[in-house]
Amino acid sequence: MSAAGERIEAIRRAWGGRLVILGHHYQRASVLEHADHIGDSLELSRKAGSAKGAERIVFCGVRFMAESAVLLGGEGQSVYMPERTAGCPMxxxxxxxxxxxxxxxxxxxxxxxxxxxxxxxxxxxxxxxxxxxxxxxxxxxxxxxxxxxxxxxxxxxxxxxxxxxxxxxxxxxxxxxxxxxxxxxxxxxxxxxxxxxxxxxxxxxxxCLVHTAFTVAQIERVRREIPDAKIIVHPECPREVVSLADEHGSTAAIVKYCDAAPDGATVVVGTELNLIERLAKKHEGRIRIKALNPSVCANMAKTNEENLLSLLEQWPETCRVTVSGAVAADARLALERMLSL
Ligand code: SF4
Missing domain, CATH: 3.40.50.10800 (NadA-like)
Structure with a gap:
């Protein structure tokens, strides 16, 4: 582990359950090493809300995710991001x-x-x-x-x-x-x-810039070069790409699809590269997982061990994420309606 990584771990030990670090699937591996929970944005926001005793939540992801953690989080919790400019262009x-x-x-x-x-x-x-x-x-x-x-x-x-x-x-x-x-x-x-x-x-x-980087030509190339490969893509990909893939689904569905793939299979995945690389490592020696196209989210990549460490050492107010009262009340209605369906 890097020197910055060792210091992050020492701070985590000192805070114990009062600090929860959440890491989105698209984060780099060196950041996810320090996460208490890894998941998609909603899964993680729910973890924030259910983390009893957690005073500070650090969301390694992009701004809308940290805002959802504020909206679904518990009383007395503060939510921070290591890099405050990590937004989502979409x-x-x-x-x-x-x-x-x-x-x-x-x-x-x-x-x-x-x-x-x-x-x-x-x-x-x-x-x-x-x-x-x-x-x-x-x-x-x-x-x-x-x-x-x-x-x-x-x-x-x-x-x-x-x-x-x-x-x-x-x-x-x-x-x-x-x-x-x-x-x-x-x-x-x-x-x-x-x-x-x-x-x-x-x-x-x-x-989404990341998911519109997948094309029909890439799918056709895979079909020509690896005819027995299965292709799964995220539904943020264009309609014509999704319709040519074998399967499409959310991040959680992609993880499940790879977990369930039979030994010896080749799965070609159309989503953010960090997740694909982690899945490839997880299934190494059992199945082959390849990227349809190496597409990286530049905003997710803004978080690294250095700015995570700097946040944990200094807790600058500029890294704290808040949502104003009136906005929060109406935004919660939309989230709560979804959760009730
Ligand atoms: S991959 Fe990046 S740009 Fe695309 S929706 Fe997620 S955060 Fe936004």
């Missing part, structure tokens, strides 16, 4: 004003509507959703949340990830022509009222 593609404008646009077209926001969004976006009777969702439960919204007789405005929206709609058998794309940079979302009236689902034109 979450930043949907701000509150843009969402409120979109809400005015879709509701003006008539019919009843529900907003659904992916947890990969800012607290303000979740608050918008909670205020208008909608629900948050994860990549693992998006199907159930959309079923809930459609089941209540409403049409859906889905933000901020176009691809998760389209892929989930396809899983539910919603025809492509019932899905419209809202371009938040264009007046009226670039849609005319007749298009909004015809749509059952309006998806936001946001995307």
């Amino acid at each position: 979450a930043n593609m949907a701000d509150e004003d843009q969402l409120e404008q979109a809400w005015r646009d879709v509701t003006a077209s008539g019919g009843k509507w529900a907003p659904v926001v992916y947890v990969n969004s800012a607290a303000e976006a979740k608050a918008f959703c909670g205020r208008h009777g909608g629900s948050a969702c994860t990549s693992g439960n998006a199907k159930g949340v959309l079923e809930w919204a459609f089941g209540s007789g409403r049409k859906v405005l889905f933000a901020p990830d176009e691809h998760l929206g389209r892929n989930t709609a396809a899983d539910l058998g919603v025809p492509d022509e019932d899905v419209a794309l809202y371009d938040f940079r264009a007046p009226g979302g670039g849609l005319v009222p007749a298009e909004l009236r015809a749509a059952r689902l309006v998806v936001w034109k946001g995307f």
